[in-house]
Amino acid sequence: xxxxxASLTLEELALFNELLASKFGLHFPEHKLEILESRLQPRxxxxxxxxxxxxxxxxxxxxxxxxxxxxxxxxxxxSYFFRETSQFEALDNHLLDELSQGxxxxxxxxxxxxCSSGEEPYTLNIFLRGFPAALGKDTLRIDGIDIDNQRLEMxxxxxxxxxxxxxxxxxxxxxxxxxxxxxxxxxxxxxPAFRRGVRFSRGNILDPASYPSSEPYDAVFCRNVLIYFSExxxxxxIENFARAVxxxxxxxxxHSESIIGLTKAFQAERxxxxxxYRRKDS
Amino acid sequence: MSGAPQPFETTWQECIELLDRLPSMxxxxxxxxxxxxxxxxxxxxRSRSLRMGAAAIPDERxxxxxxxxxxxxxxxxxxxxxxxxxxxxxxxxxxxxKDDDPDVVLQAVIVLTHxxxxxxxxxxxxxxxxxxxxxxxxxxxxxxxxxxxxxxxDLLGFLEADSWLQMAAVQALGNLRSPVAVxxxxxxxxxxxxxxxxxxxxxxIGGLNAFKALAQHWLRFRNEVDxxxxxxxxxxxxxxLANAPQAPDGLVVALDELLDNDQENIRVAVARCxxxxxxxxxxxxxxxxxxxxxxxxxxxxxCIHHRSDLIPHLLAQSGLQRAWGFLLVxxxxxxxxASAVVAALQHSPTPDQLGPILRALxxxxxxxxxxxxxxxxxxxxxxxxxSVHPLIKVHRRALLDRLAADDDIDPPTRVVLxxxxxxxxxxxxxxxxxxxxxxxxxALHELLExxxxxxxxxxxxWLEEAPETYGAVxxxxxxxxxxxxxxxxxxxxxxxxxxxxxxRTLGELGDRESVPLLIELLExxxxxxxxxxxxxGRVGGPEARSALRAAxxxxxxxxxxxxxxxxxRCATEEDxxxxxxxxxxxxxxxxxxxxxxxxxxSRPENLAALAQLAADPVPIVAQRALSFLEA
Numbered sequence: 001x002x003x004x005x006a007s008l009t010l011e012e013l014a015l016f017n018e019l020l021a022s023k024f025g026l027h028f029p030e031h032k033l034e035i036l037e038s039r040l041q042p043r044x045x046x047x048x049x050x051x052x053x054x055x056x057x058x059x060x061x062x063x064x065x066x067x068x069x070x071x072x073x074x075x076x077x078x079s080y081f082f083r084e085t086s087q088f089e090a091l092d093n094h095l096l097d098e099l100s101q102g103x104x105x106x107x108x109x110x111x112x113x114x115c116s117s118g119e120e121p122y123t124l125n126i127f128l129r130g131f132p133a134a135l136g137k138d139t140l141r142i143d144g145i146d147i148d149n150q151r152l153e154m155x156x157x158x159x160x161x162x163x164x165x166x167x168x169x170x171x172x173x174x175x176x177x178x179x180x181x182x183x184x185x186x187x188x189x190x191x192p193a194f195r196r197g198v199r200f201s202r203g204n205i206l207d208p209a210s211y212p213s214s215e216p217y218d219a220v221f222c223r224n225v226l227i228y229f230s231e232x233x234x235x236x237x238i239e240n241f242a243r244a245v246x247x248x249x250x251x252x253x254x255h256s257e258s259i260i261g262l263t264k265a266f267q268a269e270r271x272x273x274x275x276x277y278r279r280k281d282s
Numbered sequence: 283m284s285g286a287p288q289p290f291e292t293t294w295q296e297c298i299e300l301l302d303r304l305p306s307m308x309x310x311x312x313x314x315x316x317x318x319x320x321x322x323x324x325x326x327x328r329s330r331s332l333r334m335g336a337a338a339i340p341d342e343r344x345x346x347x348x349x350x351x352x353x354x355x356x357x358x359x360x361x362x363x364x365x366x367x368x369x370x371x372x373x374x375x376x377x378x379x380k381d382d383d384p385d386v387v388l389q390a391v392i393v394l395t396h397x398x399x400x401x402x403x404x405x406x407x408x409x410x411x412x413x414x415x416x417x418x419x420x421x422x423x424x425x426x427x428x429x430x431x432x433x434x435x436d437l438l439g440f441l442e443a444d445s446w447l448q449m450a451a452v453q454a455l456g457n458l459r460s461p462v463a464v465x466x467x468x469x470x471x472x473x474x475x476x477x478x479x480x481x482x483x484x485x486x487i488g489g490l491n492a493f494k495a496l497a498q499h500w501l502r503f504r505n506e507v508d509x510x511x512x513x514x515x516x517x518x519x520x521x522x523l524a525n526a527p528q529a530p531d532g533l534v535v536a537l538d539e540l541l542d543n544d545q546e547n548i549r550v551a552v553a554r555c556x557x558x559x560x561x562x563x564x565x566x567x568x569x570x571x572x573x574x575x576x577x578x579x580x581x582x583x584x585c586i587h588h589r590s591d592l593i594p595h596l597l598a599q600s601g602l603q604r605a606w607g608f609l610l611v612x613x614x615x616x617x618x619x620a621s622a623v624v625a626a627l628q629h630s631p632t633p634d635q636l637g638p639i640l641r642a643l644x645x646x647x648x649x650x651x652x653x654x655x656x657x658x659x660x661x662x663x664x665x666x667x668x669s670v671h672p673l674i675k676v677h678r679r680a681l682l683d684r685l686a687a688d689d690d691i692d693p694p695t696r697v698v699l700x701x702x703x704x705x706x707x708x709x710x711x712x713x714x715x716x717x718x719x720x721x722x723x724x725a726l727h728e729l730l731e732x733x734x735x736x737x738x739x740x741x742x743x744w745l746e747e748a749p750e751t752y753g754a755v756x757x758x759x760x761x762x763x764x765x766x767x768x769x770x771x772x773x774x775x776x777x778x779x780x781x782x783x784x785x786r787t788l789g790e791l792g793d794r795e796s797v798p799l800l801i802e803l804l805e806x807x808x809x810x811x812x813x814x815x816x817x818x819g820r821v822g823g824p825e826a827r828s829a830l831r832a833a834x835x836x837x838x839x840x841x842x843x844x845x846x847x848x849x850x851r852c853a854t855e856e857d858x859x860x861x862x863x864x865x866x867x868x869x870x871x872x873x874x875x876x877x878x879x880x881x882x883x884s885r886p887e888n889l890a891a892l893a894q895l896a897a898d899p900v901p902i903v904a905q906r907a908l909s910f911l912e913a
Contacts, residue, residue, distance in 0.1 A: 057816055262294070
């Protein structure tokens with residue numbers, strides 16, 4: 001006889017971690033057991049299951065059908081505009097010029113990996129368009145990828161709740177956004193000028209074939225995503241980024257993330273207040 | 283120990299492979315490999331090898347590590363391993379406190395700081411007179427961590443000592459959380475070195491006197507101190523008080539001035555202070571600030587714990603703030619205007635509001651709330667409705683009235699509500715039988731918890747007449763209630779079509795007659811293989827065990843790991859050899875199953891195998907084996 005609900009055991013946590021690391025690179029340490037439990041619980045209800053082990057077994061035979069809701073359940077989509085801007089600020093005239101010279105003439109290409117609902121690539125776009133002299137006639141393209149389709153739809157819609165704008169002052173809000181009101185409450189729509197050049201598609205950091213372009217990028221941004229990755233996942237992600245960034249291009253990670261000692265493909269460099277990783281010539 | 287070996291595994295992959303091979307290596311070779319791996323720059327490789335070292339390295343060798351003056355990596359590794367041993371390393375650590383080498387004593391004290399074992403208090407007090415000031419400093423910190431207020435007189439003397447010892451004493455007094463230390467710490471707030479630590483210590487101690495001391499200090503020096511830190515500590519102190527205190531003159535005005543500060547952390551700290559002080563000034567703005575930093579709907583911010591006056595405002599907001607409103611309702615049900623709750627229930631809840639709403643409605647008994655509960659319930663998606671069931675009994679009277687007056691409720695929902703509101707088994711059964719098949723199944727899914735009513739229903743007839751319609755709900759109920767009578771029907775259905783719920787249910791029911799059928803499903807290869815193996819493990823018995831034993835050597839890694847797990851569920855003593863032979867299997871999940879089985883059947887050869895698993899590089903395997911050995 002089964003109990004109505006069961007708790008996530010350590011054994012089940014280890015099994016889910018193994019699965020999530022292989023599919024998404026994600027890892028939930030033991031002290032986050034309850035977080036994973038609360039995120040997976042609705043999937044148990046929806047599939048009328050009582051044990052996490054049964055859900056794990058379901059994922060063994062029906063992952064394709066369950067992949068989207070599982071992705072939504074386990075990913076952390078917390079993001080907001082102008083988060084950790086020191087890295088964007090480092091992209092000044094000089095650095096942009098350098099990136100532009102070193103890559104494909106007339107084209108600057110950036111990848112935002114794990115872009116959630118678009119706050120990071122749009123913020124990057126806002127910053128870069130503040131340097132018309134550096135951009136010159138270059139075309140600017142920013143690709144945002146994420147594994148969560150619902151988040152990508154929100155990114156394309158580009159309408160945000162006030163919490164996504166929480167560090168913007170009033171002047172910035174009105175410059176970049178038009179306010180909207182609807183049944184769901186107040187919303188802010190990013191003005192079309194700041195959406196131009198940003199494209200979104202479904203992509204898994206661990207699966208380079210899912211990246212939107214096989215042409216190398218001038219820079220990849222993957223900030224505050226890899227902190228949730230297992231060491232194996234982190235290693236695989238960095239290898240994929242090494243293939244996605246051109247020689248001399250840059251990789252930007254979150255302030256608390258480091259890949260020192262994990263790869264020989266990148267060299268850490270300081271730019272103003274931040275550190276970025278330069279793709280070395282192998 | 284072989285000098286200071288350099289890592290020869292050059293790649294991360296090689297290190298991982300070596301870690302995986304460690305359990306099957308001879309002891310001396312394994313220890314040498316650990317000494318190499320602890321030098322690896324990868325944090326993952328290092329921590330796994332340290333964990334293995336903690337379990338496998340003998341005491342004498344560990345002591346040598348701690349004395350390795352010329353090899354910092356090895357010495358630190360020894361320290362980490364000793365910490366990882368936890369209480370198993372306690373006796374050795376106490377011995378090391380008496381060592382002639384001050385560095386070794388220092389490391390022993392660091393381990394005791396980590397262990398926080400009260401048995402270490404007296405030995406640590408004796409170390410307070412050690413000639414090496416580094417040892418004394420760490421001993422002060424360790425005493426603070428143990429948290430025994432009897433040590434306070436020992437520590438107060440160090441407030442007059444040299445700066446480093448003074449700072450350690452301030453930290454320790456904060457950790458001991460005794461109000462006795464407040465006047466002493468207050469006197470240090472203006473000290474250039476110890477001042478910031480004294481402020482932190484006051485915040486840790488808490489209480490009205492600590493608040494007054496820090497508030498007055500901030501008011502006087504607010505243009506000189508680090509506002510982000512001090513206001514954060516002040517907010518922490520205020521949130522810990524049972525009631526809002528009388529604010530010192532000028533405090534509220536000074537806080538107000540910073541509510542629109544450029545720095546988010548300062549704005550949030552000020553907002554927390556103002557809300558906790560219950561000033562009423564800028565409540566709405568302060569709540570917005572707190573909501574921008576506190577993302578958790580299920581946890582009420584401490585600064586509004588006592589603010590029952592905020593309930594109407596919060597319930598009228600959206601998102602996080604409405605969830606907090608409901609959490610406050612649960613804390614202060616009698617102070618809650620029912621109309622505000624009714625109005626808030628008109629909105630469909632977001633997933634993270636559901637928990638707070640349920641907590642609130644279990645406390646508020648007003649009839650109009652009960653009536654609003656029905657609309658709320660009807661708006662919920664069907665899979666979430668069962669979470670509201672406990673509330674239906676709480677608001678029974680109001681719901682019965684509403685049910686009688688409302689003709690728009692659809693028949694299956696009406697049957698469900700009538701049953702949950704205490705309708706007799708006979709009436710519920712009759713109503714269920716009057717429903718069409720699809721509506722009946724919908725209602726049945728929601729009523730599975732009412733075992734008494736459910737048992738009386740004609741499940742067998744339904745399954746015979748329309749297995750497709752009733753199969754899933756009947757299987758769910760049979761699993762819940764252990765209804766073995768239905769197993770033959772499920773077996774028949776499984777013969778017709780392979781459905782996961784049937785495989786799962788036959789396993790849950792422990793139906794031995796289904797074993798041949800389940801075994802048949804394993805060939806040819808099926809995507810349901812893990813589920814089939816799991817069910818065989820749940821059923822158990824000689825036939826299932828034999829099939830599972832065969833599957834453990836199938837040569838297919840995925841099948842083997844699930845077969846080992848399933849066999850572990852139903853293994854008898856006859857099976858333990860197969861698990862002893864697999865203790866060096868490359869799959870950690872197989873080794874975990876080995877630990878389970880070998881721990882269950884304690885004979886000497888199994889204990890030896892368990893000892894090997896206790897040094898496994900995968901923590902859960904090592905912990906499981908160790909727990910059996912310790913038991």
